[in-house]
Amino acid sequence: MTAGSAAMYQAMTSLGLAAESGYKGPIALGGDPKGASVLVLGAGLAGMTAALELRQAGYKVQVLEFNDRPGGRNWTLRGGDRFTELGGATQACEFDEGLYINPGPWRIPYHHHGVLDYCRRLGVALEPFQQLNHNAFLHNTKGFGGKPQRIRDIKTDFQGHVSELLAKATQQGKLDDAVTKEDREILLQALKSWGALDGDYAYKAGETSSEFRGFSKDAGGGLGAAPVPSEPIGLSDILTSRLWRGLQSFALYEFQTTMFQPVGGMDMIGKAFAAQVGDLIRYHAKVTRIQQSESGVTVTYEDTKSPGSPLQATADWCICTIPLTVLSQIQIDVGPKMQAAIEAVPYASSVKVGLQFRRRFWEEDEAIYGGISYTDLPIRQISYPSTGYNRGGKGVLLGAYTWNGPNSYEFAAMAPAERIKRAVEFGGQIHPQYAAEFETGVAVAWHRVPFILGCSGDWTDEARAQHYDNLCQIDGRIVLAGEHASYIPAWQEGAILSSLNAIERLHHRVVGA
Amino acid sequence: MTAGSAAMYQAMTSLGLAAESGYKGPIALGGDPKGASVLVLGAGLAGMTAALELRQAGYKVQVLEFNDRPGGRNWTLRGGDRFTELGGATQACEFDEGLYINPGPWRIPYHHHGVLDYCRRLGVALEPFQQLNHNAFLHNTKGFGGKPQRIRDIKTDFQGHVSELLAKATQQGKLDDAVTKEDREILLQALKSWGALDGDYAYKAGETSSEFRGFSKDAGGGLGAAPVPSEPIGLSDILTSRLWRGLQSFALYEFQTTMFQPVGGMDMIGKAFAAQVGDLIRYHAKVTRIQQSESGVTVTYEDTKSPGSPLQATADWCICTIPLTVLSQIQIDVGPKMQAAIEAVPYASSVKVGLQFRRRFWEEDEAIYGGISYTDLPIRQISYPSTGYNRGGKGVLLGAYTWNGPNSYEFAAMAPAERIKRAVEFGGQIHPQYAAEFETGVAVAWHRVPFILGCSGDWTDEARAQHYDNLCQIDGRIVLAGEHASYIPAWQEGAILSSLNAIERLHHRVVGA
Incomplete structure (x- = not known):
């Protein structure tokens, strides 16, 4: 910190403003790792944060990634994108140019200082995400004769x-x-x-x-x-x-104004990271075995484009960000405590459906610009786009967003086309324009997404008390990171802070050795 | 309307969604005015709305404007702009490239359908204006030891x-x-x-x-x-x-989410209108006399660049949007009722101060992204910019915004440099970074702005009961328009809806004659 910003930090803390954050500014990894090497598993935000900072600190870094793109759950679907879910169903996104949906994270709270600081450092432009729109609806099929309020x-x-x-x-x-x-x-x-x-x-x-x-x-x-x-x-x-149930989500610290989204799609963050560390990433790499000894780590993987020929990568240390749903199915040389922790965390279930309409009728007819309508229908929410306001033309809204519970399982069990069909039918009870204006949709059921098999770590208090620290401890030459290794599950901030905490501890071990 | 949109409108009204608006979509002025001519006084939003729609309907239109730019109170100050207030003080705005302040209107409610529709039709891009930021401050010098909350x-x-x-x-x-x-x-x-x-x-x-x-x-x-x-x-x-007093402004229908501002400054709207009707506008035209007879209207004006030589413009009809503060000082041939109405409306007082700082410390130190802090200090509000979030670099915030009351008169009585100095001193009680980071400012005291001599019509209930309809009636060949001739004073929507209502009535008279 410069003298000026140190003085400002003093001013801040005297007002009680800065003490609350878990992010203390860009990480400083002092000391020379003397050529130590690190193998990062997973090129999501946790993995790429580690890769970025460790290379900067002098490490030799390589990254193995299952997908053919960076970001992991930091993911945006646009026209021309294709993806295949577990069970083999492939969807081709047919949205018009400039329209998109974020199947994973889609909003950034103002107090997620880690995400915001990387956005600033990596040049990711942000715009407000509207959570509360006073003119959107609350809807209950059993209240007000089913008429949205x-x-x-x-x-x-x-x-x-x-x-x-x-x-x-x-x-x-x-x-x-x-x-x-x-x-x-x-x-x-x-x-x-x-x-x-x-x-x-x-x-x-x-x-x-x-x-x-x-x-x-x-x-x-x-x-x-x-x-x-x-x-x-x-x-x-x-x-x-019971419409009062919908009044308070907007006031939650997690969802309060001012929230953000990257201009152009959430994957602008993943792409900005990849612009820095993309040269370190090997894509299509499916990890099958993680071994460690006193001298280093050996990871076996196969290239999903030419399966059947095991490949190996070695390093002094390993940062593993593979989701626990997947990691629990991979043989990994860690102690019984970490192994038990890896197997202890259930994953939240979530389904998102993006729907393209011929016109932005929610704006034109109903003066709803961004924000969310809540309903007791299985779609649970309709979220209107927080961008491109008032310009006319086509639009993509989030036509369903389920989170755990029977609606998630019900939607995940359907074929993708059926999910979309049902989202259009249910949404039509709130917006009668749906039937006439709907064009095309995509539906992501996270339990069917091959690289994660779920949405995010869903810790119970009991599991956290018993297993959380064991999950986060460095085990020999391996340390885990990701939103599952944080107290901010399901948020990108959890992934980044988890990664920073892990590499800081790892680095101390390396330079202190 | 097409059949489809008519059906949608039915759907809307059956949900009770559209009935509430005072704006019924683009105005349709059917019938042939047969070459009738209209002289519009003032190229603010009311005047330019009239010019745009009347030319479209077949009228011959000319516009006289006092300033050297379109927009009137729709006004944005950027680096390089100069303006001189009553009393002769000239300010040169020294903001850095890309930074600005809107001295007049600065936000657009989602239910101001007229403004929004012209923005859409004229291609003015919008972005959210953040009114409520949960992380901004409420401040009372007499509460919590003066510490902002x-x-x-x-x-x-x-x-x-x-x-x-x-x-x-x-x-x-x-x-x-x-x-x-x-x-x-x-x-x-x-x-x-x-x-x-x-x-x-x-x-x-x-x-x-x-x-x-x-x-x-x-x-x-x-x-x-x-x-x-x-x-x-x-x-x-x-x-x-008493900090609870600051909690409800955000919830007012006028200020609820989702509000908007044009990308790049409020004057993008004025410029967009001028791109359509700029060829009709004569600038630097100071109206000194408005005469009418049974056959037409004659307006005497002088060119402020070469004063002393009266000029005249004539037309069949006159739409006068000159603020009542100014109009009440011009001799105009109208009946006693309209004349009494013109003299009956006091104008609100308002002062805005824009301050440029070396860095966006409110974001960097305090995680305040947009929104407003309220205080009982004479500056009343600090509003943080609703654009350029999280990008670092310099920023301009609204360092004072007074509305009527002693603070407005106090600030208006100061020289511009003193207003800025006081705004920096007062604001420093909320943001101690002010002293170190302040660079330059501009201060607009609306009672000293020559083209209006006040901020906006400030009707009392009594004055409205007695004079409002008399102000709005067509008097011979003259009709008034502007926010002062509306139930939405001080808002651009009032100017536009007033103008549409006036030209609709005038047109019926013309084509019905």
Whole structure:
């Protein structure tokens, strides 16, 4: 750090701003590894982070990758792409030029400092990912007769009714034991402001509530342009519809504003890494055996383009980022504790379906620009693209995104075409335009993706208590990395921080030896 | 409309989606105006909308504009721009290439369908404007010892404490009169979810609250990576700090997600209009007299580049978009009702200060990407740029944005350099990096801007009841338009909808004659 930035860091920590991050800026691997070599297994973000930083620190690095591309789950599907899932079904993506879907990670929280710093260093341009769109829908087949409701209505009305209830209870002396007299006066003001209550602390139709939930007729210009207030939904209808369940995901630390996505697709990150370390990567390399001795590591693999002829790579050290679903099926020379940890982690199930439509009807007809509609239908979510707003033309949205549970298994069990067909049918209950405007789709069921056989590490608290540290410890000359070796499972940040932590410990061992 | 889009519109209205908008799609001015001519006064958005649509409908159109550029308040300041305010002070903007500030309108709500449709038709690219950034600050010099607080902390903690209070009251039977037994059960579930309460309906430090407010130590990767929960702020501290006042602006219909800004500056809209109608505009034209007779309109103006020689323009009709602050000082042949209306509308006061810094420290040090920090300091707000995220290098933020009240008058009374100096001093109380990183600034006090002498029409309910319709009625051959002739004052949408409404009525008169 320069003197200036050190001073700034002091200013930051005095405000309590920087202490919370798990990422402390670009890693500094001081000391000379004296020609030590490292074999990295997997060219996802964890593997490429290791390759980038270890070569920089003076190591000889080689990377073995199963796929024919870098990135792993950092993956974007565009027109012309083909992929074959377990079971042999091959899909050809037929999206128009410029349209895409990210089957894996698709958003970056503002506090994922590791991902953001690599984006900055590697020149990956970012744009906001819209998580919360007040004008998107909450939908429950059993609420409001199955008619989708605007998030702004449910959010404003729930908050308004709750504020009114608490304000009334405060006025009736029912909070006298819980809140001091002085605070009760301010609480009433706060609830009035926060709940859009009127002068009598009532939440009801009028200008005040409409200023938050919107109007039944918006203000206009010229003559006859006065706005008309809208009618709030009753608390009981909101409660029994269960639509309140959809209100808080947007407020989670993981999903709060400002989130990001790379301009042009998430794989811009993988490609930016590969621009740095692509020369180190051997693609089509399927690892079949990982051996170690006191003097080094030997990895056996085969070239998937010419199978049947085992090849070997050797190095002093090995960083293995192979997902545990796959690694647990590979013979690896590690102690019983790490072996038990490798076998202890179940993987989350997830299905994503990308759908291309003739026109961006969600924008043109419904004024939904980005964001997510939530539903109790098996598709669970519809996410509208956070790019290309308002330009007209075709668009690709995320027509289904399941995460664990029966919907994931149900969709994964279908043939790809059937997944797409069902996503279009279900989505049509929310957007009747689907039937007329749908063109083509792709569907990725992560449990059928050959290089991972699942979506991401899905630790239970018990498994983590018993196995996590054993998974992360250096075992002889082998150390594991990846989102599964982090407390941020399923996120790219977990992969990167896991990798940085692993190589830092490995490097200390090497230069300290 | 094509048959398909008509069907879609039916689908929309059956969902209650389209009825609310004041904009009904591109205006259709059927019928032949038979060579009628129109003189448009002012080349802001209202004037250029009229010019664009009336020429399209067959009118002969000319536009007189005071400034040397199109757009009016649709205005962006970049390095190399100069402007002189009332009193003679001239500022030269010295921002680096690619950096800018929008002194006037700077954001577009998703329901401003008129602005959005012209952006689409004229090819103006949009990007999200971040209004709510959970990681920006709320700041009150009298709360928390003047230490800024993260919005996510105040928001989560206020919501949590309020939910706990109401849940406890519900459990204690205090809501039995207000809520049915069945609904009380669901209300408890909803409050638990919505307020991040624990199993005992308590809001306190732990994983549940930290999942919303953030952690004191974020989750990481590898060894020693477990997250550490954060400690909520007490309700009393939030109440007495008054920071809750800053929580709801983001939820207003006007400011809800998804908002937009044009890529590259707000004046991209004005420039896009001018690309269509620029050939009709005479710049440097200062209107001094507006006359009408039964046969037409005569407008006297002078060329500000060669003053003292009155010029005249004539037409059958006149669309006057001159701000009422200026128009009330020009002799105009209209009836007493319109004249009274022209003189009845006070104008809002506003000051904006743009500040350039050597580096984007708000991103680099504090992980604030876009959004707004609110303060009780005279600067009122700091808004971080909603573009160029995470790329490093210099940045321009909005270092003060006052709206009416003493802070506006105070800033407007200062010389420009003093406004900038004060904005830097005040902002430094929130961002200590200001002092070391500040480079250059510009300050626009709207009451000193010669072409408007204020910010926007600031109707009272009383004035609107008495004068609004009189302002908007066609008076002989003259009709007024602009945000002041709308129910959406201060917004570009008001200018456009006002103009569309005015020309529609004028056109009916012309073709019906």
